[in-house]
Amino acid sequence: MDINKKSSVKTDSKGRKKVINACIEPCAIEKGMRLIGGKWKGSILWHLKDAPVRFNDLTRMLGGASKKMVDQRLKELEAENMIIRKVLSERPVAVTYELTEFGRSALGILDTLRQWSEDHSIAIR
Amino acid sequence: MDINKKSSVKTDSKGRKKVINACIEPCAIEKGMRLIGGKWKGSILWHLKDAPVRFNDLTRMLGGASKKMVDQRLKELEAENMIIRKVLSERPVAVTYELTEFGRSALGILDTLRQWSEDHSIAIR
């Protein structure tokens, strides 16, 4: 679905047309969620906060994510300009991923979320 | 700041750093994401920030979400103690949803996310 759609026109059962305004603010929230939300993206970014990390190390850190998933998320994050993939050597193969400035700019949100989540861990479960 | 307190970092023979147990913090992030992440949850909470909202109004506000989805998310949020469902009248049926204190405590994160998302809307696309 097109999330950038600002409004849509619908016709009800009596043939009347209604313009439904999708709101700007929540769209920003949805948009943001698409960048740092999702199953592993926030965690991946968080793991890169201190230093570049290699692919397999990252996969291990996430403990529970398959290579495929990590690979997919990494590609998304790279396409979104949140991380950079760097090939360190060809033989043996060595690759690291690190945050861009943009990626780094999301760390504050993630830290707040982490803090909030920990503070309310009892309420959460 | 000492955030990864539960993690241990080791250095191998080639001077590379390895994080051995780093899944504590990301788990908090994943946990938090499950509460306010997902497709509509953040937006729903955000829409309730000022006042209680009725079911159909909320659905319309989200413009694009089906009743079924809204219903499901609302039930999740209620189970998670983020919102409260209140029956105003039986005939005609009138129900509102409003934030709990816990739900309200998430607004800061959502606002930061919204701000961040808007600020970087160009980078995002």
Next chain:
DNA sequence: CGGTATCCTCTACGATACTG
């Protein structure tokens, strides 16, 4: 090591219709 390629299941989500 850093991925791809397959296959497969499961559920998220949408569309539509119906109900008290």
Next chain:
DNA sequence: CAGTATCGTAGAGGATACCG
């Protein structure tokens, strides 16, 4: 109005094997 019920599809995600 505030949901349920039902059906259908797309894709998310796991398991496993393979590759340069």
